Amino acid sequence: MAEISSLGEFGLIDRLTENLEISNSSTAVAVGDDAAVLHYPADTDILVTTDLLLENVHFDLTYVPLKHLGYKAAVVNFSDVYAMNGQPRQITVSLGISKRFTVEHIEELYAGIRIACEQYGVDIIGGDTTASHQGLVISITCIGEAPKGKAVRRNGAHDTDLICVSGDLGAAYMGLQLLEREKVASAGQKDFVPDFAGKEYLVERQLKPEARRDIIDELAKAGVVPTAMMDISDGLSSELIHICKDSKVGCRVYEDRIPIDYQTAVMAEELNMNLVTAALNGGEDYELLFTVPLTDHEKVENMKGVKVIGYICKEELGSALVTRDGGEIALKAQGFNPLKEEEE
């Protein structure tokens, strides 16, 4: 195990960025100067998004492996670019590293970031690496592109549009509950083996989420341009409210159409939690939520991994969940919000 202080900042950066390959023509100069240099064609919407992840706020290293953490930290940024109907191309990676980490630890973390970048065709173009007196700090900025005018925002949903969602919801949240439960159970026990049997999907959704590049590709192939789109990071409810607010519309979402995996349902049962609440407010799904014109109904109905869950209505009708018995419950944004956490 090598102490980071034996390398210093520049030595560590050299080691982490060794043999970095460039896969995008838009990357002209990557790591190693005051700034990276990019060349994008003029007919491009250049997309920029950023995420800050802090230890014990966004992740708990007692059960999150560093390689998974690196992978996830990169993927959540890619997800934001896909959510604009774009393709991620470059990231910068800034790390704040406390003394308890060795060079090998940081290499693990960085390996996860590099694997995610290879998987999604993204170049690492720079960053900043520094000591932290606190916990681990990860700040990633992602740059991507969409054909000019094709970036999809949150504000374009119209009355009668269909509301679609990819994949299934609530699993990442249930994975977190499971990991937290096993953490409590393991306290003080040296040889504790956590029990994830039959719940592997939940754990994977929490620890190693994927961004839905495939859906963006399918939409393009089908010639569907969503009127509004977001990725679901804070929970379906919270994101729907964002789209409705920005688009000045309302919505109806059907409880019985919300896609939920059976492992999520079993886990909710086991923990005596409300399943729909978990699916609506759980967060960290990184699925795509989008609206399309009613005329695209057939196209999205036939799209693999996409489900129509409701429709957009006039603003004055508000945003509501239509329950199985036909009742209506107003949607509330109760998603993950570390700035509102009780315990700190």
Place this chain on the structure above:
Amino acid sequence: MAEISSLGEFGLIDRLTENLEISNSSTAVAVGDDAAVLHYPADTDILVTTDLLLENVHFDLTYVPLKHLGYKAAVVNFSDVYAMNGQPRQITVSLGISKRFTVEHIEELYAGIRIACEQYGVDIIGGDTTASHQGLVISITCIGEAPKGKAVRRNGAHDTDLICVSGDLGAAYMGLQLLEREKVASAGQKDFVPDFAGKEYLVERQLKPEARRDIIDELAKAGVVPTAMMDISDGLSSELIHICKDSKVGCRVYEDRIPIDYQTAVMAEELNMNLVTAALNGGEDYELLFTVPLTDHEKVENMKGVKVIGYICKEELGSALVTRDGGEIALKAQGFNPLKEEEE
């Protein structure tokens, strides 16, 4: 004083980014979606740089006012873009905020960032705001531009090129020493008034540095394109070694030509520190270090705020400081390096 939890993440962001003005045509969509959207012309070098600042590693809030901190956090990123011969255009601002901060505190910090952006014509286009269980975390990414092929890197210096530096060196470091001294002196004293008389310049260089946009403008006006350029953040010595390594050259820098302000000299005397060491290794000067062909000698000699301090030589001659008595001392990178700090 308002608790941040009373607003939550989205409420806080809304408040901080209220009435943000956009001053660049390249900014198409700023704050408020999954990603910002930029439009740059095709004949552009797009520049990307990022900095991570952590409390008690990069700043000490016992003597750094939050507004100054915000200003400096933005300006150090602009400096990196100027150091590429570019113009900063956009930034993303990510903040990790611990519980002891109120809404008003964060507004102060953000006000400093906004003032810097107004001053330098830069748009705030996004970011991330979250709770921190640690100290204050500031992560800024800056995007800028230079005409295509005009971005100046570190690797273009040639044998016989002149080495130039803007402004003066060592003052920010001496300002830090002064602030640290007054912090120690003030310990436990309620009504302590720090004594900065006659040393205002040092304090200002440390707390409110400026980026040298004026030098970039002057170079353009004079038709001088540097062969290599960096900003001096880690100290002259460290940056010279970077340029020499990347350009595969050596250098000679004259001790008696290094620009030093008289307040810096007085402070070094007072603290019984070696003045040249402070100027070579102090760091945080945010001055520009650049090399130009010998044929540009007259142009740079006549440039206000620029001094020729030495020349580039063949790699095998190494990098050295030529002392007042004609001796030579090999340059060493002893600049600020938090990953090598002893105390943590």
